[in-house]
Amino acid sequence: MGNWITGTGGNHSAQRTYVMYYGATMKNAQQIKRFGFRRSASGILGPGVYLSCRKEDASRYPRNSRSEKLAVLKVRVRVGKVKRIDHQGHPLQKTWHQRGYDTAWIPPKCGMVAGGTLTPDSDEPFTVKTMANRKYPGRRYYIMYHGTTMACAQQIRLHGFRRSADGMLGPGVYVSRSLNKASRYPLNHGNEQLAFLKLRVRVGKVKRIDYQGHPLQRTWHQNGYDTAWVPEGCGMVPSGLEEDCVYDPSRIEVLEIIPR
Structure with a gap:
């Protein structure tokens, strides 16, 4: 047995x-x-x-x-x-x-x-x-990144994140463990100075969302999850890079603002 x-x-x-x-x-x-x-x-x-x-x-x-x-x-x-x-x-x-x-x-x-x-x-x-490919869950804290303008980065560091009203995974704060992924944001920023926020994220209970139309794609938080995770290479993101959506902004600590 x-x-x-x-x-x-x-x-x-x-x-x-x-x-x-x-x-x-x-x-x-x-x-x-x-x-x-x-x-x-x-x-x-x-x-x-x-x-x-x-x-x-x-x-x-x-x-x-x-x-x-x-x-x-x-x-x-x-x-x-x-x-x-x-x-x-x-x-x-x-x-x-x-x-x-x-x-x-x-x-x-x-x-x-x-x-x-x-x-x-x-x-x-x-x-x-x-056995050799441990991902979520496991450790509770991860280093992640968020791409934004320098002005917004300073406001976030001062006052914290605010949950977006909507997105591919519904409301939440969108971040990534991939610096390359974060570097693609913000979109339509004009000539503003840009920055990365280096973050420490307490992910809590994580739901893997790995295809469009997943039954919990926008309702994972109502079903008891703290973070939604789109793994790399699953076809949901054009770049193929991983993405995370954290529902509660208090789970995110800003460690550093990195100019770019």
Whole structure:
């Protein structure tokens, strides 16, 4: 059964983090390590990222790989609240996430998977971490940047940020860990002197938004998140660079004004 344990009430044990495996082509494994997982559209447990606690099980995938070089990703998974799905036609087989669960778990030898192998499914790709590619969550503070005019930078340092009324991720303060990304702002500044604000951001609970039309794209704060995060290379930002939206300006501390 690998690292999986059946807890009381048919759910998973209280331990939150597990080592799991994912089979892919070498090319796809490298892309996943760089940009992260994307949720599959469907499957035996509905949409999600399908993994196993057993390396042997993961090594059976991908199917129909032809002569491509294959690999197994070793990942750390923050499973959250887990639902045991142990028979076909289970009332929550494809709706467990809508009922408040983060991960669905098929135990071994329950008859749902050929060969009796074990298939956990995580609905939220953000909970899945490649072992050598740690991103959010983790540390609570990050150095980020905000591009603006020198006059505005001085006002922000004096009085703090104000939440924008709207934007790609809804209301919030838009910042980036990429200085290159921050350097593209502000737009339409005329001949004003420009500056970067170097910031220390307490990100809190972070929601990954990695495609246009994400159900929480503009409502993440109403669903309990403090920061929305657009990862690099996901197609949401023309530059391909990462972007963050922090709802509460008090989470942001100005460290330095950098003229440019």
